[in-house]
Amino acid sequence: MAVCLDRKTAPVPTAVMRITLTNFRNYEKLHLKVTEQPIVLTGTNGIGKTNLIEAVSFLTPGRGLRRARLSEIARHGTSSWSIAATVMTPAGPVEVGTGLECATYCPHW
């Protein structure tokens, strides 16, 4: 389904249905499929709960909930990262994503 993503007219997402993280913070790879129901994240300190919420926050414009530098986001030992998600909107599901590819233009963080 093709949906216009112009900021003024884009349908407002109401839920995240799927999220895939690659080399994001402590996640080498995470595939998470959920429903539109509310979710409770539980886990020991430092397991990655806030990192997951931070990833969701990167699906909207801005620096994310931690206002992190780009160099802090890639999993330690890596330089490129990505977030891909399916969000539900009143116009139906929409695929969105963001990330940083450092192979050629940011060798020295």
Ligand SMILES: Nc1ncnc2c1ncn2[C@@H]1O[C@H](COP(=O)(O)OP(=O)(O)OP(=O)(O)O)[C@@H](O)[C@H]1O
């Ligand atoms: N760029 C990174 N690469 C690898 N690991 C990272 C990176 N940034 C943060 N981390 C790791 O993420 C972990 C913290 O994750 P997070 O803050 O999401 O935990 P949490 O589950 O919310 O913990 P708490 O219950 O204390 O709030 C730490 O172990 C930290 O070392």
Ligand SMILES: [Mg+2]
């Ligand atoms: Mg936390």
